[in-house]
Amino acid sequence: MHTILPFFLAMIAAIVLLNMWAIKLKIAYPILLVLAGLIISLIPGLPMVKVDPELIFFIFLPPLLFEAAWSVSFKEMKKWWRIITSFAFLVVFFTAFSVAIATNYFIPGFSIAIGFLLGGIVSPPDAVSTGAITRFVKIPRSTSAILEGESLLNDASSLIIFRFALVAVGTGQFIWQEAALSFLWMVIGGAGIGLLLAWIFVKAHKLLPTDAPSDIAMTLIEPYLMYWVAEELHSSGVLAVVAGGLYMSAHRLMFLNSTSRVRGFSVWESFVFLLNGMVFLLIGLSLPEVVKGLRSEGIALSTAIGYGVLVTVVLIVARMISAYAALIATMIFRPSVMPQASSRRRRWLIPLLLGWTGMRGVVSLAAALAIPVTLDNGEAFPQRNLILFITFVAILLTLLVQGLTLPYFITRSGLFGAMENEEEEEAARKNMKRGLKQHIYEFLKSKYETDFKGHPGIEKFILQWEERAKATDDSWMNETTKPIFLELLESQRQYLAELNKDPDVDEEMIRQQLYQIDLEEERLRMV
Structure with missing residues (x-):
């Protein structure tokens, strides 16, 4: 030792x-x-x-395949x-x-x-x-x-x-x-x-009173369980992990909260990096x-x-x-x-x-x-x-x-010099953010403008999105307004999920925006 x-x-x-x-x-x-x-x-x-x-198979392959399945765009x-x-x-x-x-x-x-x-x-x-x-x-x-x-x-x-x-x-x-x-x-x-076990794992995450550390710990053992069960039944452990990983990736917003997603991303990134490094060494x-x-x-x-x-x-x-x-x-x-x-x-x-x-x-x-x-x-x-x-x-x-x-x-x-127009990509990104801002503004106006008329926090927030400007402080955040903003973030996720159904929309762009929303939710919880 x-x-x-x-x-x-x-x-x-x-x-x-x-x-x-x-x-x-x-x-x-x-x-x-x-x-x-x-x-x-x-x-x-x-x-x-x-x-x-x-x-050798059991130690390295399951987590590497599981992480890859979470990273790939199933739509693509x-x-x-x-x-x-x-x-x-x-x-x-x-x-x-x-x-x-x-x-x-x-x-x-x-x-x-x-x-x-x-x-x-x-x-x-x-x-x-x-x-x-x-x-x-x-x-x-x-x-x-x-x-x-x-x-x-x-x-x-x-x-x-x-x-x-x-x-x-x-x-x-x-x-x-x-x-x-x-x-x-x-x-x-x-x-x-793989699909059956993934469905069970998703249900377990949703029904059990888990927090971020336990959610992350469960995701670390789940690919090993998928691989082991499939191999014990003389089927492909690799396909079990891939299929299960794709299913759980597609439902990540349903059973993991923002804290688990943000922290889990960092944990898995470091874990897979070390595993790959050890293999190549x-x-x-x-x-x-x-x-x-x-x-x-x-x-x-x-x-x-x-x-x-x-x-x-x-x-x-x-x-x-x-x-x-x-x-x-x-x-x-x-x-x-x-x-x-x-x-x-x-x-x-x-x-x-x-x-x-x-x-x-x-x-x-x-x-x-x-x-x-x-x-x-x-x-x-x-x-x-x-x-x-x-x-x-x-x-x-x-x-x-x-x-x-x-x-x-x-x-x-110069193979890819003009294969995909960067200006079009940037335009699509700006269009997504413009639509998201408009969705936020309409959501606030339709649901909270009447109920909270005269409330300085809500009026300030509506004005912020209407003018597309950022607020300079968090003094308006309190126990009344915080649930509203958390609900607003969830509404943004639903909007992006619907937008992602468009086959012409880049899923990676959607995922990056969802990650930013998760970070924003974590920031709000700390206020």
């Missing part, structure tokens, strides 16, 4: 410092964390990092569901198939089943890496929604491939009929279990042990690196082919849902961008480390160390090559 605790605290300190350095350098923090993990692992005397394969996912599902399922399957064929042909001892196992591990792009990289450049809302939606679903599809391939490697056979039924149960059962810290295993099996390091580069190239090419195939299919069959572009050149560059955002990370590492050391009969799992090494190489290369060049590619190509 006395040895692990300082090492654990040092990891947290390193994550924070490297993130600050990454912000200063304007590069994605996962890149620096992976490199730092490699450098730290070379320091003599440090303990060898070993992760229990049985726990529905709008671009064809592209999202094609990337999340068809592209993942095609990538895994390409990896299986290539490794079976070029790597001695790699069967099709082992190739599919590796393909399932490395096929899903990492949303954290993409998000950390694109924070420094502006990309269109449609592209961001596609990448976020894909990242939620591709983890589930890739892990389903991983699970089936793991069974095929262990048993030496693959029965299509059983696999099809199992696949349906994993998808339908996982989503159904583990990528670098775990590599020496894998290299040691390769050498014990007589595999030359240069040969293993070559295999890793081969698989990485296959990943990039397969994603590029899939992106252009999706574009052509959309142009032929559903041209009305094509992402808008200002020119033909930019339209044909969009798949290039989507193909180049395929950085690998958390899920690939978790899946690779979850491969059992031995088979059920006690024999060593075939090619385990080589699979781990290839996975690490794919993560490193995609992070370094694609991660470092993606911002440069976006800015230098």
Whole structure:
């Protein structure tokens, strides 16, 4: 304990410092964390990092997926569901198939089943890496929604491939009929279990006398419960967490008060940041042990690196082919849902961008480390160390090559220079705020002007909104007026909820305004 605790605290300190350095350098923090993990692992005397394969999924995946489901815009996912599902399922399957064929042909001892196992591990792009990289450049809302939606679903599809391939490697056979039924149960059962548990959790939050700390504590354990129950019933824990997270996100205004939402946002942001940081550090810290295993099996390091580069190239090419195939299919069959572009050149560059955002990370590492050391009969799992090494190489290369060049590619190509008019976005934001102010003024005039005529606080507040000016003090706030203002804030939330039903309104803009309203409510409660 006395040895692990300082090492654990040092990891947290390193994550924070490297993130600050990454912000200063304007590069994605996962890149620096992976490199730092490699450098730290070379320091003599440090303990060898070993992760229990049985726990890697359970520790990291549920909260990361749950937070991602809360952050994504479900309305945008529905709008671009064809592209999202094609990337999340068809592209993942095609990538895994390409990896299986290539490794079976070029790597001695790699069967099709082992190739599919590796393909399932490395096929899903990492949303954290993409998000950390694109924070420094502006990309269109449609592209961001596609990448976020894909990242939620591709983890589930890739892990389903991983699970089936793991069974095929262990048993030496693959029965299509059983696999099809199992696949349906994993998808339908996982989503159904997640939705059912999410509904129960929402009811619990509403009926129990919870406060902000207990609400936040409950949200921390809920993704783990969704994942555990689904896995115990042999369905997809990933889909359970995603479906449940999306349901709870859509109903957040119903069961969480403003205090829980404001404080929970900060808690979850820090929690997920540390989890991601630990995973990327583990990528670098775990590599020496894998290299040691390769050498014990007589595999030359240069040969293993070559295999890793081969698989990485296959990943990039397969994603590029899939992106252009999706574009052509959309142009032929559903041209009305094509992402808008200002020119033909930019339209044909969009798949290039989507193909180049395929950085690998958390899920690939978790899946690779979850491969059992031995088979059920006690024999060593075939090619385990080589699979781990290839996975690490794919993560490193995609992070370094694609991660470092993606911002440069976006800015230098001018791909999004005129895809979405910034003046139109700003006009939409101003229009929303103008409508919100008008709603506030009409609400006050219709409900309280007569009842509180002559009341200095209400008259001042009506005049404030009528003139769109801010009050300079809180002297007019008292026990009579405070409930009115709280009711007014709730009315604003209802107005924004109705406005969000418009498919042309940016949900992220609505969420930002709702967060401002939550902050305002917290300020009023402190007066």
